[in-house]
Amino acid sequence: MIVKVTTELPIAAEIACALAQKPAVFRHVVWPVFTIGAVPDHLEEGEEISARLYFLGFLPAWRHHLQLVSAGPREVYSNEHGGPVSTWNHRLTFEPTSETSCRYTDEVEIEAGISTFPTVLFAHLVYRWRQRRWRTLARLLA
Numbered sequence: 001m002i003v004k005v006t007t008e009l010p011i012a013a014e015i016a017c018a019l020a021q022k023p024a025v026f027r028h029v030v031w032p033v034f035t036i037g038a039v040p041d042h043l044e045e046g047e048e049i050s051a052r053l054y055f056l057g058f059l060p061a062w063r064h065h066l067q068l069v070s071a072g073p074r075e076v077y078s079n080e081h082g083g084p085v086s087t088w089n090h091r092l093t094f095e096p097t098s099e100t101s102c103r104y105t106d107e108v109e110i111e112a113g114i115s116t117f118p119t120v121l122f123a124h125l126v127y128r129w130r131q132r133r134w135r136t137l138a139r140l141l142a
Contacts, residue, residue: 001120005127006105009138013094013102014073016138020092021071029133032057033126036064043068053082085119087111100142104134 009016019025023039030036037052047068053061062083069077074095080088089109094102106127112119 001110001116002107003110003120003123003127004105004107005124005131006103007131007135008097008101009094009104009134010101010142011138012100013096015141016102016104016134017072017074017076017092017094019137019141020076020094025137028137029130030126031133033129034061043071045070084115085110085112104131106131 011019021042023036023041027035033056035054035057037054039049039051043049045068048065050063050065053064055061064080064082066078066080069079071077074093076090076092078090080090082088087109091105091107093105093107095105096102108123108127110116110119110123
């Protein structure tokens, strides 16, 4: 199943995409829904990392695995999996709407066996929350 959530950000597409690749920004936009263990500050295309997820910042969940497939100036694509989720292929796109704004889209392909439907519902909620936090952060940076 595919989940696709889009929002407008008041910062340039290239800046937003560069920020999206920073672990500190990821931690900020998903807090307090979940946090993630130690990850490197930078990944090269093709690299894979594995880190523990924590729900609500303290409830340990599974190890999540992420392979960075591609990272360009306006798009990031990763293949991910972990726990009950066998496929979590995530594409982040940042389409310029002006010199100082962009349309940000999270699109994720999810497969989780019999847990797919609840996982898709969870993903919708998480991405709406994440994009709300992105808008707040982008307004501060604009």
